[in-house]
Amino acid sequence: MGTNQPTVGFIGLGSMGSGMTRNLARNGFPLVVHDVRRAAADEVIGMGATWADNPADVASASDLVITMLPTPRHVAEVASGEHGILAGIKDGGTWIDMSTSVPEPVDQIAAANAHRGLHLLDAPVSGMSVGAANGTLQIFVGGSAEDYASVRPVLEGMGDPERILHVGGKGAGYAVKLMINQLWFSHLVATAEVLAIGVRAGVDLAVLRNSLVASPANSNFIERDVLCVLNDGDYDEGFAIALACKDLGLSIDLARSVGVPAEVSALVEQVYRRAKASYGDRAGEMTPIKLYEDLLDSPLRLQATLA
Numbered sequence: 001m002g003t004n005q006p007t008v009g010f011i012g013l014g015s016m017g018s019g020m021t022r023n024l025a026r027n028g029f030p031l032v033v034h035d036v037r038r039a040a041a042d043e044v045i046g047m048g049a050t051w052a053d054n055p056a057d058v059a060s061a062s063d064l065v066i067t068m069l070p071t072p073r074h075v076a077e078v079a080s081g082e083h084g085i086l087a088g089i090k091d092g093g094t095w096i097d098m099s100t101s102v103p104e105p106v107d108q109i110a111a112a113n114a115h116r117g118l119h120l121l122d123a124p125v126s127g128m129s130v131g132a133a134n135g136t137l138q139i140f141v142g143g144s145a146e147d148y149a150s151v152r153p154v155l156e157g158m159g160d161p162e163r164i165l166h167v168g169g170k171g172a173g174y175a176v177k178l179m180i181n182q183l184w185f186s187h188l189v190a191t192a193e194v195l196a197i198g199v200r201a202g203v204d205l206a207v208l209r210n211s212l213v214a215s216p217a218n219s220n221f222i223e224r225d226v227l228c229v230l231n232d233g234d235y236d237e238g239f240a241i242a243l244a245c246k247d248l249g250l251s252i253d254l255a256r257s258v259g260v261p262a263e264v265s266a267l268v269e270q271v272y273r274r275a276k277a278s279y280g281d282r283a284g285e286m287t288p289i290k291l292y293e294d295l296l297d298s299p300l301r302l303q304a305t306l307a
Helices: 017-026 037-048 055-060 070-078 105-114 128-134 144-157 172-199 205-213 222-225 227-232 241-258 263-279 286-295
Strands: 007-011 031-034 064-067 096-097 119-122 137-142 159-168
Touching: 007 017, 007 055, 007 137, 017 031, 017 037, 017 119, 017 128, 031 037, 031 055, 064 144, 096 137, 096 144, 105 119, 119 144, 119 159, 119 172, 128 137, 128 222, 137 144, 144 159, 159 172, 159 205, 172 205, 172 227, 172 263, 222 227, 241 263, 263 286
Parallel strands: 007 031, 007 064, 064 096, 096 119, 137 159
Antiparallel strands: 119 137
């Protein structure tokens, strides 16, 4: 990238935002950053980013603002008040919310600030913390085509250019990301259940998985994602189950708001909440598999399958 890049304000330097900002810095974007934990910014400041004491200062010092926050409540909080984004952003400014969220907070902001000509986009991501660190995120952008075109170079500084998609108008990005998460979590629960039943019925785990991969029931989850558990016992603590439960709740809320029954999704949410209650908020997002392993009284591992 060239040296005349816009200054990007970035709020939220957690497991995702920290990797995203490091890639923006590597790609030549000047950065102004803020997080509730000052120490979270140390690494990217070492790469040249500037610290701001609050979201308003981030917005006033930036050409565009990005937020990457845990919940819709956090999005609303950083926007409002005398130290919020709206107090610092210039009329006609651009704000991209990359959180996994729902449209309501930003819709309310858009309605209350319609006279200011703000450009608001939602651009949630997939790819987990590994993708954030490696700059290979998938990004799903909701907003006008013109706004999407104007911010795409910044998004390419964090994600895979071939997997940055304009998915529709404002709010579409949120919806697509929630549906991706919902289906992935459903794959996980269904796969764990099937593997546990098959192993308990006496089928070797490797044989069962290979049979599923060779069948019409194959999925990316069975073929790839579940291997971190089956090979290494890694339940992906980079994304806490408490956040997975939050995302599942948001997806059920979205289903309710559009009037579509979500019986299977609601059941998956309950399995996740049971796993959270059993193993704690900070357990990995793939921990529901342990519920089935506990029933078998043995882990599901390709190196040590049950007889």
